[in-house]
Structures are given as C-alpha cells and as structure tokens.
Amino acid sequence: MEDDVELQRFLEAEGLTIKTILPKRRCLFATRDFIPGEVIMREEPYVCIPTSSNPLCQQCFKSDGALSKCASCNIVWYCGVECQRLDWKLHKLECRAISRLEKKWQELVTPEIRLLVKLFIRRKLQRDKVIPTTPIDNFNLVEAMIDHQYKMEMKKLVAYAMKAEIVTRMLQQPDLDLDKAVNNFCKVSCNANAIVDIAMEPLGIGLYPVMSIINHSCLPNAILVFEGKLAVLRALVPVEKGDEVLISYIDLGRTTRHRQHDLNAKYHFTCTCPHCCKFAEINDQILDALRCKRGKCDGFFVNKDRFYSHDQKLECNKCGLVKTLEAERRAKGKIDPLCDKGKSEFFSGSILLHFVL
Numbered sequence: 606m607e608d609d610v611e612l613q614r615f616l617e618a619e620g621l622t623i624k625t626i627l628p629k630r631r632c633l634f635a636t637r638d639f640i641p642g643e644v645i646m647r648e649e650p651y652v653c654i655p656t657s658s659n660p661l662c663q664q665c666f667k668s669d670g671a672l673s674k675c676a677s678c679n680i681v682w683y684c685g686v687e688c689q690r691l692d693w694k695l696h697k698l699e700c701r702a703i704s705r706l707e708k709k710w711q712e713l714v715t716p717e718i719r720l721l722v723k724l725f726i727r728r729k730l731q732r733d734k735v736i737p738t739t740p741i742d743n744f745n746l747v748e749a750m751i752d753h754q755y756k757m758e759m760k761k762l763v764a765y766a767m768k769a770e771i772v773t774r775m776l777q778q779p780d781l782d783l784d785k786a787v788n789n790f791c792k793v794s795c796n797a798n799a800i801v802d803i804a805m806e807p808l809g810i811g812l813y814p815v816m817s818i819i820n821h822s823c824l825p826n827a828i829l830v831f832e833g834k835l836a837v838l839r840a841l842v843p844v845e846k847g848d849e850v851l852i853s854y855i856d857l858g859r860t861t862r863h864r865q866h867d868l869n870a871k872y873h874f875t876c877t878c879p880h881c882c883k884f885a886e887i888n889d890q891i892l893d894a895l896r897c898k899r900g901k902c903d904g905f906f907v908n909k910d911r912f913y914s915h916d917q918k919l920e921c922n923k924c925g926l927v928k929t930l931e932a933e934r935r936a937k938g939k940i941d942p943l944c945d946k947g948k949s950e951f952f953s954g955s956i957l958l959h960f961v962l
C-alpha cells in the first residue's frame with residue numbers, strides 16, 4: 606500500500622498516473638500533454654540477461670572493446686573492472702548458484718532460468734538491505750505484475766515446473782518453493798521485454814516493472830525503445846492529458862486475425878482497439894498491398910530511405926528485396942487509393958500508414 610503511494614507520487618512527477626480499469630486491470634494515463642518524440646519515462650531493468658549471440662557486458666550491455674569472462678562461472682562477460690565491481694553483490698550469489706548445479710544440469714540453464722535466479726537474488730539482497738530499494742526499484746512491483754497462471758496451458762505449466770526445479774536447486778532459499786517459482790515464470794512470460802538494439806537485433810531480456818503497467822494497442826500512441834538496457838518510452842503522436850499511454854506488444858505488420866492470435870496466445874486477451882474492430886478490413890488491405898510475396902516470403906516493404914523522394918526505395922524487411930515506391934505504385938496501382946481512403950476514414954489510420962510508408 607505504502608509502495609503504491611510512493612509509486613503514484615513518482616509517476617505524478619513524470620506527468621503520469623495509474624488507474625485500475627477492468628478488464629485491462631492497471632492502466633497508465635498521462636496527466637499532462639506529451640509531444641511526438643518526447644520521452645515519457647525511462648526505466649532501468651529490475652533484472653536483465655544478455656541473450657545476444659555476441660558476448661555482451663552483463664552490467665552495461667556494451668559489446669565494444671575487449672570483454673572478459675568471470676573466471677569462476679565462465680558464463681558472464683564484463684567490459685572492465687568497473688562493471689564487474691558494480692555487478693559484484695548480485696553476481697557473487699549468481700556465480701555461487703551456477704556452481705551448485707552439476708555440469709549436466711548447467712547445460713539446461715536457459716536465459717529465462719537465469720533471469721529468475723537473478724530476480725530472486727535481487728529480492729533477497731533488497732530484503733536484507735544489502736542493496737537499496739526505491740519507489741520504482743523494489744520486488745513489490747514484481748509481485749504486482751499480472752501472471753495469467755490459471756489461463757496457461759498445462760503443457761506450459763509443466764515446462765515451467767521443470768525450470769522452477771532448476772531455479773530452486775540453484776538458489777536453495779528457504780522461502781522459495783516450486784509454486785512461487787512457477788508463478789514467477791508465468792509473470793516473466795506476460796511481462797518481460799525483449800531488449801533490442803537500434804537495428805531491432807535482440808540483445809537480451811529484461812523485467813521492467815513500471816513499463817509493464819502499460820497496456821497494448823495495435824494503434825499505439827507510444828513506443829518502447831532501448832538505449833543499451835535502459836528502456837525509454839517515447840510518444841509517437843501527441844499524447845494528451847487524460848489519454849491512456851499505449852504501446853504495441855506485437856509485430857504490427859500482421860493481419861488482424863494473426864495479431865489477435867498472437868495477443869491471445871501470449872498475453873491472454875482479445876484486443877478491441879479501433880485497428881482490430883472498426884478499421885480491420887481497410888488496414889488489412891493496406892498491409893496486404895505492401896506484403897512482399899516473393900516466393901514464400903511474407904515480409905513487408907518498409908522505407909529504406911529516411912526522407913521522401915520520388916524514387917524512394919522500399920525494402921522487404923525479411924528477404925531484403927528492394928523496389929522503388931513509384932515502381933510499386935505503378936505495378937499495383939492500389940496503394941495510393943487505399944492510403945487516401947484510410948486517411949479520410951480515420952485520423953489514426955495515418956499512424957499506421959506512417960509505420961508502413
């Protein structure tokens with residue numbers, strides 16, 4: 606309760622507030638106007654794990670310069686002694702947890718398992734006051750995350766139980782049982798963010814408890830980007846006082862049916878945004894007109910150049926096929942009328958067109 610008050614106070618200073626509205630549960634609202642591009646909020650992860658195929662520093666997520674591995678666990682990389690020192694209180698216990706596992710078990714340790722191990726180590730360090738807590742950096746915010754455990758398929762829960770067994774073996778914390786660990790795997794599944802670089806290449810996964818309050822829309826007014834492991838929430842369009850701040854959880858370059866499927870499978874809800882209900886047909890036609898369709902490719906033509914020109918290039922985001930916008934228009938003769946129709950039918954349609962064109 607006290608934590609909720611502290612969090613609200615923190616958010617109010619940022620021009621934000623939390624309201625509970627069913628069926629979404631917690632929602633983040635703007636209490637002032639934000640202009641497009643403006644940073645709405647920044648957040649460091651409660652815990653995160655690099656997952657990139659190239660070694661990354663576990664503390665700062667940088668890959669440049671010579672990285673060296675922790676000599677003890679041989680798993681975690683650092684870019685230098687300063688990052689190793691900053692991570693030491695947590696990694697000392699993580700290192701010990703990894704060494705508790707027999708070699709054959711160590712091969713089963715996935716990034717999700719490592720994330721959970723770090724989560725419970727951090728909880729213990731904060732409870733023991735070895736590391737400080739703040740209104741936006743405390744385990745109670747993780748406790749408040751939605752888990753959808755009772756909607757999850759049995760198959761998924763069994764897999765989590767097996768992973769939870771590894772977590773409890775590694776940590777040997779008396780107050781951590783299998784149920785608690787399974788429940789937190791469910792939370793990670795509905796709330797963890799993929800940390801990506803500027804080219805959208807995956808760098809890792811992280812839990813951002815405040816960003817996790819933000820709900821989804823297929824016509825979002827904000828976007829989550831990453832600067833290293835720092836999550837930055839920016840306005841995409843004018844966000845006015847009283848608006849709910851909404852991001853997209855999924856690939857928007859898919860048809861309404863596919864988006865609904867993705868949202869139900871992972872997040873257990875049916876999206877009722879205007880893009881899904883009112884404008885589904887026209888938006889799906891626009892998406893289809895920009896679909897690659899070379900061979901079996903189901904990629905999507907996006908702007909290759911930053912600025913508009915007559916011979917603007919479109920590049921397939923999957924197979925890399927390049928076409929000029931003019932050639933595409935002449936060949937199909939159907940994007941322009943659709944865009945005009947979309948723009949005249951709804952303002953928010955132009956947000957979608959902004960994404961695809």
Ligand SMILES: C[S@@+](CC[C@H](N)C(=O)[O-])C[C@H]1O[C@@H](n2cnc3c(N)ncnc32)[C@H](O)[C@@H]1O
Pocket residue numbers: 628629630631632749750751753795796817818819820821822871872873874875876877
């Ligand atoms: C990351 S959480 C967002 C915060 C969540 N509302 C809460 O109270 O913790 C994701 C969950 O929020 C709910 N949610 C998000 N967007 C929604 C939407 N547009 N409609 C209904 N529920 C939504 C779903 O239950 C989803 O699994």
